[in-house]
Amino acid sequence: MAGSFFRLANYSVFNYQPVFYDPDKDRREKKRRQLRLEQGKDPDYVEDATAEERIRGRMTYRIKPVKKAKRAANFRLLIIFGVLMLLVFIILAL
Numbered sequence: 001m002a003g004s005f006f007r008l009a010n011y012s013v014f015n016y017q018p019v020f021y022d023p024d025k026d027r028r029e030k031k032r033r034q035l036r037l038e039q040g041k042d043p044d045y046v047e048d049a050t051a052e053e054r055i056r057g058r059m060t061y062r063i064k065p066v067k068k069a070k071r072a073a074n075f076r077l078l079i080i081f082g083v084l085m086l087l088v089f090i091i092l093a094l
Helices: 023-038 051-093
Strands: none
Touching: none
16 A cells, blocks of 8 residues: 555556658649539548448538437436426425
């Protein structure tokens, strides 16, 4: 017990490997995105992706608000149930 009290914590080790930045690839991607916007197409469309991956990518922004609304509805239901139980207890106690 006393030994662990005075023991110093070990430092954290991170295995960070820097990512190579390719300015030519970045420039090509920006140009491709701009051309797709000018053509009226989806700029985030990936030609190599399967249909399932494209659909999942488009639906992810819709999923989070649904979960949040569901959680809020469940909490509201819990509060209503608690208030009703309190009212029943008060009525039966009198």
